[in-house]
Amino acid sequence: xxQYNEIDQQLVEQRVAQFxxxxxxxxxxxLSEDEFRPLRxxxxxxxxxxxxxxxxxxxxxxxxSTQLRKLAHIARQYDKGYGHxxxxxxxxxxxxxxxxxxxxxxxxxxxxxxxxxxxGNCIRNTTSDHLAGVTPDELEDPRPYCEIIRQWSTFHPxxxxxxxxxxxxxxxxxHNDRAATQVHDIGIYLxxxxxxxxxxxVLVGGGLGRTPFIAQVIRDFLPKQDLLSYLEAILRIYNxxxxxxxxxxxxxxxxxxxxxxxxxxxxxxxxxxQIRDGALQLENQRIEYFRNFFTPYTYDSSAGKNKxxxxxxxxxxxxxVWAKHNTRAHKIAGYRxxxxxxxxxxxxxxxxxxxxxxxVADLVDQYSFGLIRTTHxxxxxxxxxxxxxxxxxxxxxxxxxxxxxxxxxxxxxxxxPGLDFCSLANAGSIxxxxxxxxxxxxxxxxxxxxxxxxxxxxxxNACGHHHVGHIGILGVDxxxxxxxxxxxxxxxxxxxxxxxxxxxxxAKTEVATSIGKILxxxxxxxxxxxxxxxxxxxxxxxxFKNAVYS
Amino acid sequence: MGKHIxxxxxxxxxxxxxxxxxxxxxxxGDIIINYRRWQENRGSLKNxxxxxxxxxxxxxxxxxxxxxxxxxxxxxxxxxxxKDGRGYSYARLLRERYGFQGELRAxxxxxxxxxxxxxxxxxxxxxxxxxRDINAALKAFSDFGTYYQPAVV
Numbered sequence: 001x002x003q004y005n006e007i008d009q010q011l012v013e014q015r016v017a018q019f020x021x022x023x024x025x026x027x028x029x030x031l032s033e034d035e036f037r038p039l040r041x042x043x044x045x046x047x048x049x050x051x052x053x054x055x056x057x058x059x060x061x062x063x064x065s066t067q068l069r070k071l072a073h074i075a076r077q078y079d080k081g082y083g084h085x086x087x088x089x090x091x092x093x094x095x096x097x098x099x100x101x102x103x104x105x106x107x108x109x110x111x112x113x114x115x116x117x118x119x120g121n122c123i124r125n126t127t128s129d130h131l132a133g134v135t136p137d138e139l140e141d142p143r144p145y146c147e148i149i150r151q152w153s154t155f156h157p158x159x160x161x162x163x164x165x166x167x168x169x170x171x172x173x174x175h176n177d178r179a180a181t182q183v184h185d186i187g188i189y190l191x192x193x194x195x196x197x198x199x200x201x202v203l204v205g206g207g208l209g210r211t212p213f214i215a216q217v218i219r220d221f222l223p224k225q226d227l228l229s230y231l232e233a234i235l236r237i238y239n240x241x242x243x244x245x246x247x248x249x250x251x252x253x254x255x256x257x258x259x260x261x262x263x264x265x266x267x268x269x270x271x272x273x274q275i276r277d278g279a280l281q282l283e284n285q286r287i288e289y290f291r292n293f294f295t296p297y298t299y300d301s302s303a304g305k306n307k308x309x310x311x312x313x314x315x316x317x318x319x320x321v322w323a324k325h326n327t328r329a330h331k332i333a334g335y336r337x338x339x340x341x342x343x344x345x346x347x348x349x350x351x352x353x354x355x356x357x358x359x360v361a362d363l364v365d366q367y368s369f370g371l372i373r374t375t376h377x378x379x380x381x382x383x384x385x386x387x388x389x390x391x392x393x394x395x396x397x398x399x400x401x402x403x404x405x406x407x408x409x410x411x412x413x414x415x416x417p418g419l420d421f422c423s424l425a426n427a428g429s430i431x432x433x434x435x436x437x438x439x440x441x442x443x444x445x446x447x448x449x450x451x452x453x454x455x456x457x458x459x460x461n462a463c464g465h466h467h468v469g470h471i472g473i474l475g476v477d478x479x480x481x482x483x484x485x486x487x488x489x490x491x492x493x494x495x496x497x498x499x500x501x502x503x504x505x506x507a508k509t510e511v512a513t514s515i516g517k518i519l520x521x522x523x524x525x526x527x528x529x530x531x532x533x534x535x536x537x538x539x540x541x542x543x544f545k546n547a548v549y550s
Numbered sequence: 551m552g553k554h555i556x557x558x559x560x561x562x563x564x565x566x567x568x569x570x571x572x573x574x575x576x577x578x579g580d581i582i583i584n585y586r587r588w589q590e591n592r593g594s595l596k597n598x599x600x601x602x603x604x605x606x607x608x609x610x611x612x613x614x615x616x617x618x619x620x621x622x623x624x625x626x627x628x629x630x631x632x633k634d635g636r637g638y639s640y641a642r643l644l645r646e647r648y649g650f651q652g653e654l655r656a657x658x659x660x661x662x663x664x665x666x667x668x669x670x671x672x673x674x675x676x677x678x679x680x681x682r683d684i685n686a687a688l689k690a691f692s693d694f695g696t697y698y699q700p701a702v703v
Binding site: 007010011014015018022030035038039121151152154155156157158159160161162163228236239240244274278279280 | 632633634638647663664666670693695697
């Protein structure tokens with residue numbers, strides 16, 4: 001994991017001082033509401049329905065146990081005892097008081113954390129593959145490049161007042177994209193060119209929100225040393241040319257599609273040619289410096305010889321079911337990747353209490369090198385658990401209600417905070433998640449349905465990524481009543497696609513029933529164990545639509 | 551007495567005059583004209599006896615005047631809205647690409663909280679709107695003591 005040096009530490013501390021002063025000026029009335037808004041947003045602070053909401057950055061989803069304990073402390077001390085993990089791998093606190101936020105930031109700074117650029121029209125937290133470094137399918141660990149981008153983008157003086165927000169994701173594999181790379185303003189894949197050199201494939205102009213787009217390739221191969229100059233060129237072209245007259249048309253995706261990818265590419269390449277040999281060039285030594293923070297652990301080479309795991313799987317059926325759904329193969333024999341499920345029934349997806357956070361921190365200290373990962377699907381991961389320890393981890397998670405065996409199923413849904421918390425939302429999402437959870441409470445049925453991504457947003461801003469759900473649900477307001485649009489066929493994986501609306505929005509009480517009708521079509525029509533999304537792609541949406549509206 | 555501005559991290563009296571559209575050209579002195587006036591009267595302005603400055607910003611980009619830089623001792627980039635970040639790129643381009651060495655001034659709706667970034671992008675003078683606290687703005691140059699990425703300064 002990256003460790004702060006004096007420069008990093010100085011910057012976060014000076015940011016706390018700056019924000020304390022800004023908050024004081026706002027409370028004294030010398031900084032107006034309009035002026036304070038963008039400044040507080042660049043520190044992750046929203047003013048929400050009930051209270052401010054503070055979004056804390058978790059760069060590329062990596063957290064130490066010390067940091068998680070600090071988050072638990074903040075939840076207890078300044079909030080109502082819980083936090084909410086987001087689709088950008090960050091955490092949100094929904095109930096802090098505005099005047100305590102500088103103190104929270106000061107506490108975060110003591111554990112190398114901050115809320116810098118977690119909102120606002122600037123470069124946001126760079127996200128990545130939650131299995132980076134432990135999965136055999138990646139070309140290289142993407143996280144050193146995420147850290148390089150984090151540093152370059154932090155307090156970038158030229159790009160703090162962009163036309164709109166800007167999100168970057170980096171994936172170590174083109175073939176098993178787990179980072180929703182193609183729905184980012186810039187998506188980056190590690191790739192190999194014909195001569196075997198590893199570099200980057202760069203995509204631009206993806207995004208969700210009101211007008212969703214899949215990103216387009218702007219460069220097939222970018223040498224490693226040119227990463228930052230190329231990003232700077234894209235950002236500059238966007239900053240100069242992106243629309244500022246209409247916030248719904250201000251994202252880079254609109255610019256890319258208005259100009260066409262070829263023209264946009266020409267502009268970027270011309271700009272890049274002017275700066276590529278400049279100070280942003282990354283020397284190998286510098287890349288190695290960052291890679292050294294992410295070298296693999298010293299794994300126990302005899303871990304694979306242990307037989308207790310196989311035995312426990314045979315003896316405890318519940319454990320075997322959980323292990324099948326909530327653990328994955330590790331690239332090292334004898335280790336497992338363990339998912340911590342934050343989608344237990346009747347819990348808002350992504351929510352976690354202070355007590356659970358402390359318990360997870362203890363678990364990773366004991367069993368997983370002291371590190372936790374957050375996923376964009378709003379779960380947590382212990383990435384490096386010895387097979388022989390998996391049972392103990394399972395038992396401990398079970399005690400904390402963190403072991404619902406539903407990872408990858410319908411109930412492992414992505415969901416925004418919706419109308420209950422968010423001032424932008426048109427409709428509730430948490431209570432609909434509960435409705436779905438309660439309707440599909442038979443785990444065997446869920447397992448039979450298999451891999452299915454359900455994604456739900458409480459408004460058109462699409463924080464719940466509904467456009468790229470196999471099933472996407474969008475909350476809309478119809479004359480003061482909550483209705484839900486159903487979309488089918490989206491994907492954020494390497495075969496990324498946008499979901500299509502199947503027809504008129506349904507009433508709140510009808511959401512789970514409608515999903516049930518859609519699933520019936522699937523179970524009747526599927527061939528040879530194909531996934532829901534494959535059946536859907538084969539048949540098209542007509543039969544599903546007919547089932548819902550007949 | 552002229553207005554006070556920040557120049558080279560000091561509060562100084564400003565002796566440049568912003569020439570409004572209807573004002574006629576004075577015989578001498580330091581004047582700042584807008585881009586339209588430059589377009590329409592560049593012939594006579596080139597012979598002006600005093601120093602010449604120009605205001606750009608918003609839709610009038612740095613590129614628009616890149617071939618005329620030799621005529622200007624000052625370029626003012628106007629921020630009609632403090633959230634419009636184009637001026638930051640204009641400043642870097644003027645300094646790093648087009649080689650402008652004269653005074654680069656931020657004018658209009660700018661907050662003290664932006665001074666540090668503006669300075670890093672190459673601005674060396676700041677003409678704040680009426681009612682802004684110029685002393686507080688002066689302190690903002692030290693908001694941060696270090697940085698991650700290269701810029702003009």
